[in-house]
Structures are given as C-alpha cells and as structure tokens.
Amino acid sequence: MIVEIGHYALILSLSVAIVQSILPLLGARRGDARLMETGTIAATGGFVLITIAFSALVTAHVTSDFSVLNVYQNSQSAKPLLYKITGVWGNHEGSMLLWVLILAFFGSLVALFGRDLPAALKANVLAVQAWILTAFLLFILLTSNPFTRLEPAPMDGQGLNPILQDIGLAIHPPLLYLGYVGFSIAFSFAVAALIDGRIDAAWARWVRPWTLIAWIFLTLGISMGSYWAYYELGWGGWWFWDPVENASFMPWLAGTALLHSALVMEKRAALKIWTILLAILTFSLSLLGTFLVRSGVLTSVHAFATDPTRGVFILCILCLFIGGALSLFAMRASSLEGGGLFAPISREGALVFNNLFLTTAAATVLVGTLYPLLLEVTIGKKISVGAPFFDLTFGPLMVPLLFAVPFGPLLGWKRGDLLGAGQRLYFAAGVALAALLVTLALTSGARILAAFGFALAFWLIAGSLTDLVLRAAFLKVGWRSGLSRLIGLPRSAFGTAFAHFGLGVTVLGIITVSSFQTENITTMAPGQTVDAGGYAITFEKIVPRAGPNYEEQGALFSVRQGGVEMTTLDTAKRFYPARQTSTTEAGIWTHWFSQLYLSLGDPSADKRSVVVRIWWKPLVTLIWIGGIFMAIGGAFSLADRRLRVGAPSRRRQAVPAAVRA
Template identity: 65%
Template sequence: MIVEFGHFALILALLVAVAQVVVPAIGAHLKDERMMRVADPAAVSQLFLIAIAFCALTHAYVTSDFSVLNVAENSHSTKPLIYKLAGVWGNHEGSMLLWVLILALFGAAVALFGNNLPLTLKARVLSVQASIAVAFLLFSLLTSNPFTRLDPAPPDGRGLNPILQDPALAFHPPFLYMGYVGFSIAFSFAIAALIEGRIDAAWARWVRPWTLAAWMFLTIGIAMGSWWAYYELGWGGWWFWDPVENASFMPWLAGTALLHSALVMEKREALKIWTVLLAILTFSLSLMGTFIVRSGVLTSVHSFAVDPARGVFILAILILFTGGGLALFALRSKDMQAGGLFQPISREGSLVLNNLLLVTGAATVLVGTLYPMALEGLTGEKISVGPPFFNMTFGPLMIPLLVALPIGPMLAWKRGDFAGAMQRLAFAFGAALVALVAVFAAEYRGPWLAPFGVALGVYVMAGAVVEWANRVKFGSAKSDEIIRRARNLPRSAYGTFFAHFGIGMLVVGIVATSAYREEHIQAMKPGDQITVNGYNVTFVGLEQARGPNYVEDIADFNVKRGGETVARLTPSKRLYDAPPQTTTESGILAAWRGDLYLVIGDAQPNGGYAVRAYFNPLVRFIWLGALIMFIGGGISLSDRRLRVGAPSRSRQPVAVPAE
C-alpha cells in the first residue's frame, strides 16, 4: 500500500507541476498578482509530493519489498542497511526519482527564499523550473517507473552492483545531482529574463548564489567520485577520462565560467549576452550528461541504463530545452545591449580570458566524448578516445588559464596596470621559482616538463596568498590596521582566496602523481619482498574471511621504512553473494608525501599471487584541493550580499530596448 501511495504522490506531483507551469506564466503575462502567487505554494507542494514518493521507495528498499521490480533488481536481503539506502539511487529508476526530488528542492528554495525577486520574474522562473520537472516526471512515470510491481514476488533480490557498495558511492550521486540539477535554476532565470526582456546587474546578483551552490556540490561530487575510483577500482589512478566522468566535468567547466561571467555582469553590467548564453549552455551540458549516462550510447563502468528507448526520450528533452532556450536567445539577442566597455588589460579582460579558455576546454572534452559515438553512427567503426587525446588537447588550454589566474585579481576594473600587477606578484613568482629548482633537484631524471607544472601550481597558491596580503596591506600597514582590514574583508573575498588556493593544490597533486608515479607488478609468494619508493613491503600471507554479503581473500603485507614497521596493509578480493561478482579492495598507506598503494590479484600457477604496488606522490593534494575549493564556495555563499540578493538600487531592472 505504501508503494501505491508513493506512485500516486508522483502522479499528483506531475499535475501540480503542470499547474505551476501554466498558471504563473499566464499571470505574469496578464500582470495578475493572484495567479503569479500560485507559483510559491505549487513549488513547495511539488517538493512535498515527490518527497513522499521518494520515502515510499526508500521504505520498499529498507523492508526488502521484492514485490517492487526496482527493489528486486537492485537489492538483496543480506545487504547492509547503508547500501539498501544507497540502492534507492544506485539504479536508473531510483536515481531519476532523486533527480526530480532535487529539481523540486531547488524550485521550492527559490519560492521560499526568493522574496527579493520581482514578482513577475519569480513567477516566470518557477514556471520554467516546473516545465523541466514536468518533462522528467513524465519520463519517470512513462519509461522509468520505480514503483512497478512484480507478481509473484521473488524470494530475494539480485543485489546492487558490488562496485557501488561503497560509502563514497552512497553519497557521491546525491552531491553530483545537486550540482547537475542546481544549474537548472540558472537556466530558468535565463529563460525568464529573456521572456521579460530584462537583463541587468540585479539579474546577475540573483543568479550568482544559485550558480555558486550548484558549482560547490558538483565540485565535491566529482571529487568523491574520483576518490572512489582511486581506492575502489584498484587501478591506482584518480581520473580516467571516462565518458561519464567527462559528463560531469563539462558542466563544471561551463559553470565555473558562468560564475565568473556573472561577476563581471554584476560589477560592471558587461558580458550580458554571454552570461545568459552560458546559463543556457551549462544546464544543457548537464542534460547532455544525463543522456550519456542513461541512453547506452557510450560504455562506462558508471552507466545506469542501456535502453535506447529511454535514451530517445531524454534526447527529446535535451532538444526541447536546449533548442528552445537557444532559439529564444537568438530571438532576443538582437534586443540586448552588450553592456559596459573595458580595456583588454583589466579585471574584466582577465575574466573574459578565463571564460574563453574554460568554454574551449569544455568543447574539447565534448568533442572527445561524443566523437566515437558520431563515428560509429556514421561509419559503423568503433574507436576509443582516451587519455592521450585529452591530455594533449585539454592540458595546454589550462596552462594560460592558470598563469592568468593570480593576475586577474591584481588588476583594476575597466583599466588595469599590468606592470603593477606583476610587481605585486613578485612573491608568487619567487615561490614558483623555488619550487621549480627544488623539484628539478629531487627528480633530475625527468620528465622535464613536470617541475614547471608543479611550479605553476605553487604559483597559483602563492598568488592567492598574495591577493589576501595585498587586500589587507600586509607588510605596508601596522598590525592593528592589518587585523581590521582582514576582519572587514567580505566573506566572498575569502571564498575566492580559498577556491584559488585549492586549484593550485589540485594542480600540484595532478602533476606530481601523473609524472612521478612509481609502479611495480610482481608475482609474490608469502615471504617475498618488494621495494617501492623506499618502502620495503613483505607479503606475509593470505586468509579467507566472511563479510555480511561476501567472502573475501585478505592479503597481509608488512610495510617497513628504514628498518622499522610503519604499517600493515590488507588489500583483498571480494566475491559477493548477489550478484556473484568479484571486486578488489586496495590497501593504502596514506602520507603527505604520497600514498603506498597495494592491490592483490589472481593466484598464479606457481602458487603466488599477482601483486600491483604503486607510489602516488602528493596524490592527497588532489582531493584536499577540491575540498578547499568546496569550502571556499561555502564561505562565499555565506556572504550576506549574496544571500539577500541585489541591492535596492538594482531592484528596478532596466528594460532592454526593443527595435
């Protein structure tokens, strides 16, 4: 009965969403305040109904109700509770329910906290947001119903994919969807503004906090997925340019560009056309990611569905919203003013360069991801575009972006002093030079470009420190003045410092791990030893153990350094009960200078076991950098200037002149 109640709530949510599309839109057109105010309760009601449906499906998983097809195909009675809960969204149907739940959550948030918005704009934003909900609720109910019953019910379920039975994967999809779906608000604001014909600094101020929130969640979601791939898949790497990894990375790149573009628009009323276009494209890339994951057109260890019929439905949604948004943009763009002018050497100019490189990078990733599919569709030939392509095309685009990153904040708005900015960055250049010399001295055998990459990351980190020091007049003012300035700096400025510093850390981790990684593959018997980057690793033996829903072979390795034992690592191989699938569990000795990473493989004919041992230098900088970026976003979001919306002077948007 609870399952049917959830199904009925989902149908009601669809009807409410339809009303939310139609009534406020008509009210905004007729300037009828009563009709426009329908949007707020409708958005909250839609969230409440979808939440009921989600709770009903969760109840079915927790109680192992195998009369529900979705539960029978993705759960098992012996699964730990955390993975029963994760199983709710660890499949196509359940994940789409989570998708629409988060979509409704963002819509309700605008309804509840968007009181500073003009009534007509708010009504149109919620109407557009509801139109997206209608499309995906129809998709869920017609092609991906999570409440379909089985009769007779099987005695037990098939179980969740074992590689998804991991704590990081339990939380990775919700964070990722908060990012994916969060960009729908920026899209809704863009479409609403195009319908109204009003694009100004106030609009940018209203859009920026929602975009920042989505960017934060997408950042931490991608980082969690990277961390999971690192320790769970047993490949010893953190990023593989997998199509589904790319599907989340593309909207992150476009969303980062949108954040910076909205800042220029808010401060200088420039880049209006470009910012609106970015808002449309960023959400379009999120929809593209949804299509890639769920259509079966590309193969990935992360894919949810391989049903072409579902893919056609999502493709229709993608064409409807992307095509419709771009068509409306094309109709309105001739009426939009370009905004304020500025010199190329200025803070605006540096942010434009930032945008161009980020968007070009996103386009490069898009081409590399979709080219194999297009080629197969046209010629039938199957090819794989892997890391070499992306490293050779995407990497060089990021170098000028990172070089310009610390320079931009040192330039004034409208017209900047480039020579003065270089002088203020002297400490950053000095820190980079020291890092360059130190890495060359430590790793003089090559690769020769890697020290420059590490120095570039240090330069970005030092640039963030210099920016803060410059803002508080560190070194040129008295201590009490420095403290006063530091306290009075807006939180958004501290958020920027943290985000830029985190990017520098991430770059150092990426370069060091990619360039100086040490790898050994060896067949080992108990008593055999292997030396990895100064660690002496001895294979002690192997024993079997029983987990809650698997059996595993646990290897025991004694790790010594300088003759003293520093760790016992226990990598293992697990065989799950349902479905009967094998996974690897790595043994990792984490340290600031790098990770010792061990994986136990198959038994060898001579009685030993295949062992892969890696040393990944500074790999922790990657996830620590992403975490610092996330924290920086949160600090910026807590700035009252973002939370309260546009200042009073901007509450009356300037109408776009019509021709």
C-alpha cells in the first residue's frame, strides 16, 4: 500500500507541476497577483508530494519489499541497514527520484524565501523551474518508474553493486545533485529575466546566493567523489579524466565563472550578456552530465543506466531546454545594455580574464569528453581521449589563470593599478621564489616543472592572504588594532581569501603527489618486507573473514620506521555472492598530510603469496582539504550580511501623525 501511495503522489506531483508551469506565467503576463501566487502554493505542495514518493521508496528498501522491481534489483535482505537506505539512490530510478526531489526542494525554497523578489520575476522563475520539473517527472513516470511491481515477489534480491556499498554513497551523490540541480535556479532566473526583460544589478544580487549554494555543494560533491573513487576502487588515483568525472567538472568551471561574472554585474551593472549566458550554460552542462550518465553512450564505473530509449528521452529534454533558452537569449541579447565601462586593468578586467580562461577550459574538457562519442557515431571509429590530452590542453590554460588570481582582489573597480598590486604582492612573490629554489636544491635541479608548480601553489596561498593582511593594516596600526580591523572585514572578503587559499592548497597537493609519489608492485608472502616512502612494510598474515553479505580474504601489514612500529594496515579482497562480484578494499595510513596506500592484487599460482601494490603519496590529502577550504570560502561569502537570499526587505513607510489620528 505504501508503494502505491508513493506512486500516486508522484503522479499527483506531475499535475501540480503542470499547474505551476502555466498559471504563474499567465499571472505575470496579466499582472494578476492571485495567479502569480499559485506558483508559491504549487511549488510547496509539489515538494511535499515528491517527498512522500521518495519516503515510500525508502520504506520499500528498508523493509526489503522485493515485490518492487527497484528493490529486487538493488537490495538484499542481508545487506546492512545503512546500505539499504543509500541504495535508494544507488541506481538509475532511485537517483532520478532524488534528482527531482532536490529540484522541487530548490523551487520551494524560492517560493518561501523569495518574498522580496518582484512578483512577476518570482512567478516566472517558479514557472521555468516547473517546466524542468515537469519534464523530468514525465521521464521518470514513462521510462524509469521506481515503483514497478513484480508478480510473484522473489524471496530475496540481487543486491547492490558492491562498489556502491560504502559510506561514500551516502554523501557523494546527494552533494553532487545539490550542486547539479542547484544551478537550475540560476537557469530559471536567467530565463525568467529574459522573458520579463528586466536584467540589472538587482537581478544579479538575487541570483548570486543561489549560485553560491549550488557551487558550494558541487565543490564538496566533486571532492567527496574524488576521494571515494581513490579509496574504494583500489586504483590509487584521485582523478582519471573519466567522462562522467568531466561531466561534473564542467558545470563547476562554468559555475565558478558565473559567480565572478555575477559579482561584476552586481557591483558595476556590467557583463550582463556574460552572466545570463553563463547561467544558461552552467545548468546546460549539468543536464549534459545527466545525459552522459544515463543514456548508455558511456561505459563507466559511474554510469547508472545503459538503456538507449532513456537516453533519447533525456536528449530531447536537453535539446528543448538548452535550445529554447539559447534561442530566447539570442532574441533578447541585442536589447541588453552594456552597463558600466571599465579599463582593461581593473577588477572587472581581471574577472573577465578569469571568465575567459574558465570557459575556455570548460570547452576544452567538453571537446575531449564528447569527441570520441561523436567520432564513433559519425564514422564508427573508436578512440580513447585520456589524461595526456587533458594534461596538455587543460594544464596550460590554468597556469596563467592561477598566476593572475592574487591580483584580482588588489585591483580597484573601474580602473586599477597593476604595478601597485604587484608591489603589494612582493611577499607572495618571495615565498614563491623560495619554494622554487628549495625544490630545485633538494632535487638537484631534476624536477624543474615540479619546482615551478610548487612556486605557483605557494604564490596562490600567500597571495590569497595578502588582501586580508593589507586591509587589516597590521604594519600601520599594530597587531591589536589590526586584529580588530580584520574581524570587522566583510565576510565576503574572508570568502574570497578562503576560496583562493583552498585553490592553492589543492594545487600544492596535486603537484606534490604527481611529482613525488612512489609505486611498488611486488609479490609478497607472509613474513616478507619491502620498503616504500621510507617505511619498512611487512606482510604479517592472511585473515579469512565473513561480513553480513560478503566473504573476504584480509591481509595484515605492519609499518615500521627505524625499527619502531608506526601502524598496522588492513587490506582485503571481498567477494559478494549475490552479485558474484569481487572488490578491493584498500589499506590506507594517513601520516600528517601524506598517505601510505596498499592494494591487494590476485594471489599467485602457489596460493601462498599475493600481488601487492604499494604507493607512498606525499601531501595527497591536501587535494581534498583544499576543496573543503574552497567550500568554506563559499559559505563565508553566502553568510555576508550584504548577500542574503532575495533582495533587502523593504522598510515600512512612516505614516504622518495626522493620518494616524
């Protein structure tokens, strides 16, 4: 009965979404406040209905109701409760239901917290959001119904993909979807503004908090997904330029450009065309990611579905919204005013420079991702575009951009002083030069590229803090007064500094692990010892174990340095009978910011020894710590009192005393 309630709620939510997509738009055209208000009611009601549907699917998974096809295909009675819950979105149908739940959630947030938005703009935004919701609800109900029944009901299920039976599944997909789907609000604002014809600094002020929220979640989602693949797949890598990884990275690049462009539009009423176009493109790239994951055009560990009919449906949605939005943009672009003028050397100019490189980088990743697919479709030839292509194209684009990042906050609006900004960055330049010389000295000049990479990372880290130090004026007013001034700075200043600092930390981690990691692939038997990263690693013993729904052969390794035992590493090969699948559970020891990483291979022919891959990864955790710092920076900017969701509340006009009497 609960499953039928969920299915009915999903159908009813489609009806509500259709109402929301039409009536508020008509109200905005006619100036009818009652029709416009239906958008708020429908957005809230639709979210409640989809929440009921999602809760019904969760209940079916938790109670192991194998009469539901989705539960039978992705769950098992012996599976731990946590993975029964996370398994709800560990498959195509359930993940799409989570997708539309988050889409409805953002729409309800606009309905509830957009009270100070102009009524017509709010109505148009909710209507556009409902168009997207309607399309994906139709997609679910027609091609991906999560409530399909089985008759008769099987005794047990097939189990969840073993790779997904990890705590990372509870964190990574929801964060990623909050980022993907969050950009739909920026898209809806852009299309609504084009419909209404009102695009000004106030619009940028309204859209920027929603973009920040989506960017924060996408940053965390990508970081979590990278770390999840790093430790769960046993490959020992943190990024593989997998097409589906790229599908989440491209919206992040475009969203970062959108944030900077919206800042210029808010401050100087400039870059209107840039900002509107980036808002459309960012969500378009999110839709492209959804298509790549669920169309069957890719073979990837991240792919959810391989049904071409679903891919065609999503492709139609893709063409409808991207094509429609870009067509509307083309019709309105000529009527958009240019806004404030500024010199090339200015903060606006620096942000334009930033946007040019970010969008070019996103286009490079897009070409590298789609070119093999287009080539296969057109001439039937299969090629692989991997890390060498992206390293040679994406990397050079990032170097000038990263070098320019510390200059931006030090340049003035409208017209800046490049020489003056450079003089204020002397300390950062000194730190970068010291990093360059120390690296060359320690490696006897053999790691020239690594040395320049270190210099760039420390240039970013030191440069990101320069603006805060200068604004606090520690050298002029002393530490006590400087600290007081620092605390009084706008939170957006801390947000910029944290985000740029995190970028530098991530670059430092990437450069270090790429240049100085060591890998040792060897065959070991119990009692044997190998050296890695300055540590002696001894294979102690093999330990057979049984889990709730798997069997494993565990291997214990002791790690010593100078004869002193530092830790014990436990790694294993697991076998899941329900899926007839094996997985590798890596053993990882974190020492400060570096990690020792062990992964088991296949046993030898004599069954007494096993292949072991051992990596020493210096400063590898900085890659993900930097991502956390970037998200914290976004949170600081979002918390700035000058940047609230919606416009500032209107003050109540004073009423003359005579009237009151």
